[in-house]
Amino acid sequence: MWTIVTAYKRNRTILPKILDYPTCFTISNRAISQKPSPNPSPSPTYDMIILGASGFTGKHVIRETLKFLNIPSSPLKNFAIAGRNTSKLSQALQWASGPNPPPEIPILTADTTDPASLRHLASRTKIILNCVGPFRLYGEPVVEACVDSGCDYLDICGEPEFMERMEVKYHDKAVENGSLVVSACGFDSIPAELGWMFNSRQWMPPAIFSKVEAYISLESDKRIVGNLGTYESAVLSVANADILHELRCSIPKKPRPEIPGTIPKGPLVNHLKKVGLWAVKLPSADATVVRRTLSCLAEDSRGLPGVNESTEQIERREAFWSTIKPAHFGMRIASKSLFGVVRFITVGKFIALFGKTGVGRWLLLNFPSVFSLGFFRKKGPTEDEVASASFKMWFVGQGFSDGSLASQGNRKPDMEIITRVMGPEIGYLTTPIILVQCTLMLLKERGNLPKGGVFPPGIVFGPTDLRDRLQENGISFDVISKNTV
Numbered sequence: 001m002w003t004i005v006t007a008y009k010r011n012r013t014i015l016p017k018i019l020d021y022p023t024c025f026t027i028s029n030r031a032i033s034q035k036p037s038p039n040p041s042p043s044p045t046y047d048m049i050i051l052g053a054s055g056f057t058g059k060h061v062i063r064e065t066l067k068f069l070n071i072p073s074s075p076l077k078n079f080a081i082a083g084r085n086t087s088k089l090s091q092a093l094q095w096a097s098g099p100n101p102p103p104e105i106p107i108l109t110a111d112t113t114d115p116a117s118l119r120h121l122a123s124r125t126k127i128i129l130n131c132v133g134p135f136r137l138y139g140e141p142v143v144e145a146c147v148d149s150g151c152d153y154l155d156i157c158g159e160p161e162f163m164e165r166m167e168v169k170y171h172d173k174a175v176e177n178g179s180l181v182v183s184a185c186g187f188d189s190i191p192a193e194l195g196w197m198f199n200s201r202q203w204m205p206p207a208i209f210s211k212v213e214a215y216i217s218l219e220s221d222k223r224i225v226g227n228l229g230t231y232e233s234a235v236l237s238v239a240n241a242d243i244l245h246e247l248r249c250s251i252p253k254k255p256r257p258e259i260p261g262t263i264p265k266g267p268l269v270n271h272l273k274k275v276g277l278w279a280v281k282l283p284s285a286d287a288t289v290v291r292r293t294l295s296c297l298a299e300d301s302r303g304l305p306g307v308n309e310s311t312e313q314i315e316r317r318e319a320f321w322s323t324i325k326p327a328h329f330g331m332r333i334a335s336k337s338l339f340g341v342v343r344f345i346t347v348g349k350f351i352a353l354f355g356k357t358g359v360g361r362w363l364l365l366n367f368p369s370v371f372s373l374g375f376f377r378k379k380g381p382t383e384d385e386v387a388s389a390s391f392k393m394w395f396v397g398q399g400f401s402d403g404s405l406a407s408q409g410n411r412k413p414d415m416e417i418i419t420r421v422m423g424p425e426i427g428y429l430t431t432p433i434i435l436v437q438c439t440l441m442l443l444k445e446r447g448n449l450p451k452g453g454v455f456p457p458g459i460v461f462g463p464t465d466l467r468d469r470l471q472e473n474g475i476s477f478d479v480i481s482k483n484t485v
Contacts, residue, residue: 044151046080046125048439051110051142052132053081054088056227056380057156057431061131063096064432066103068440075443080106082121083132112138118145127439130155134233135162135183136240143170143181150177150452154438156431158188158285159233161244164292167454168251174452178307181454182461184289185438186431191393191475192286192331193293193458194467195421198477199397201323202417208406209399210261210413212327214286215272215279215334218426220389225381227427228368235364238355257298257326260399260406261413264328269341272334274418274481275394278341279332290329293458297326304459308447317448320463327397334394347372381428389425394418394480401484416485423475430475437469 050065052058062081068074083089086107093102110117112132122128122145132138135157146153147170157163163183174181184190196212203209218224269280296304303321306313335341350371354360369377381389398413400406405414423430438457441464442449449460467477 044124044126046078046106047076047443048127048129049080049082049108049121049125050129050131051082051121052130054083054085054092055131056229057428058083058131059092059096060428061129061432061435062092062105064436065439066096068436069103075440080108080125082108082110084109084111112141115141115145118142119149122146122149122151125151127152127154127442129435129439130157133157133159133229134236135159136233136236140166140169146181147174147177147179150179152179152442152446153181154185154435154442155183156186156188156435157183158186158230159237160285160288161237161240161247163285163289163456164244165247167292168247171454174454176452178452180442180450180452180460182438182457184285185435185457187391187426187434189286189289190434190438190457190461190466190470191391191421191423191430192284192290192329193456193462194470194477195393195395195419196290196327196329197324197458197462198421198467199395199417199419200325200327202419202479202482203325203397203399206402206404207399207415208260208325208403209327209397209415209417210259210406211264211330211399212395212397213266213330213332215275215277215332215394215396216282217277217334217336217392217394218389219392220385220425222385222388223374223381224389225374225385226372226376228376228378228380230427231368231372231376232365234351235355235361238352239361254295255298257294259326259328260403262410264330264398266330269338270332272394272396276336277334277394278336278338279334280341280344282331282333284331287329287331289456290458292456293462294326294329296455296459297321297324303463304450304453304455306445306448307451310448313448317463324462327399343373347375381425386425386428389429391423391426391430393421395420398485414484415482417482418480420478420480421475422478423470433473433475434470437466437473441466441469 050058050061053062065079068076070077081089081093086109089107093105097103108121110121118141128146128151130142136159139162143153143166192214195214199212271278301321302318333344351364354364364371397417399415400413401415405411438461441461445464471477
């Protein structure tokens with residue numbers, strides 16, 4: 001989400017293209033062989049490897065992972081950590097284990113500039129969790145190694161260009177080799193994906209919904225400080241915005257979902273009185289990821305078949321997707337004050353303006369605290385700042401009390417359902433919680449998930465128990481109100 005604050009200057013041209021759906025390669029696009037490889041690889045040594053484990057986010061992922069290691073209800077029996085510097089990895093493990101002594105977790109050496117080291121990692125594990133960003137610079141070699149080895153891949157990327165380029169470039173081979181590649185398995189973009197699905201499931205026939213807008217509010221008793229890697233990704237996304245446009249133009253258009261009602265239009269800044277927030281439109285990775293999932297459903301409304309599904313699981317999957325209906329999706333970033341929104345706009349303008357030139361990018365990357373008005377700084381947040389922070393994401397769904405009303409010309413929606421997703425600090429608490437739960441779900445439910453391919457997280461994890469697992473670990477989903485409008 002934060003990566004696209006920076007594209008504020010472009011939002012007048014991006015957001016109105018609600019139906020400009022990115023490609024999602026689904027089962028119907030590609031024939032998926034269910035036959036095993038003629039030369040199966042030896043059994044992996046590890047259930048998962050955390051790559052980039054010594055970074056700001058990586059060490060929090062270690063800490064969250066340790067909670068689920070070798071407990072009766074967990075499918076995680078072992079894992080390893082990897083990166084360039086074994087000394088820093090050892091320090092990260094010690095920090096994550098505190099106040100207890102660190103367990104005997106293997107520490108492996110790997111570098112994103114060394115393809116052989118990445119292939120070696122991928123050959124030894126079921127899943128690689130990639131925490132090395134910006135992903136546009138460092139992510140592709142890891143994806144390539146996983147796809148070549150038939151290893152599954154999860155990351156916490158919030159960069160649309162990287163995600164869509166990986167899908168175009170590696171989907172076919174991932175299908176062939178049985179490698180499931182899923183990006184955006186952190187705060188970007190699981191809360192958005194599961195949040196709009198949760199809102200969708202509240203609309204009972206004959207009611208239908210046509211629009212859902214998400215309002216993200218970051219809260220803290222102290223200063224809110226973001227991850228520097230996120231800020232760097234934002235700067236790069238502005239610098240390479242034309243590349244994403246060219247990528248989308250270079251591939252065939254996919255079927256678009258049929259959405260009732262007209263394409264909604266709204267002001268750049270609005271006041272959501274019911275929850276007391278001011279908000280500005282946010283061209284976001286979340287919106288792109290949601291639209292990729294909707295594109296998959298436009299191909300097959302039953303979702304993606306698992307590699308080894310039981311009849312019961314097939315019925316469960318199809319029943320879940322029958323309750324999910326497409327809708328126009330948009331994002332806004334919100335603040336309790338109008339001044340807060342002005343700050344967001346100012347930061348977005350700084351990065352949009354300076355991110356277009358080499359000198360401007362140098363200034364942005366060397367003085368992040370100045371140009372982000374304190375939202376980002378090189379040393380990252382303190383533990384107190386992390387502990388005091390939280391988020392709330394409000395989903396305002398609008399639609400019609402009866403589906404027949406949607407076809408009556410320019411009739412406005414007459415029904416509104418507001419739901420909410422909330423949890424702890426987004427970068428170092430919520431993101432590790434989500435990434436680890438996605439990993440556990442992948443280990444536990446692998447036979448019920450697609451054999452391989454490059455997909456958005458919603459189409460893969462939507463019909464699983466992921467939302468319930470997140471609820472059990474501090475990320476809640478609630479219905480706030482159902483009203484006529």
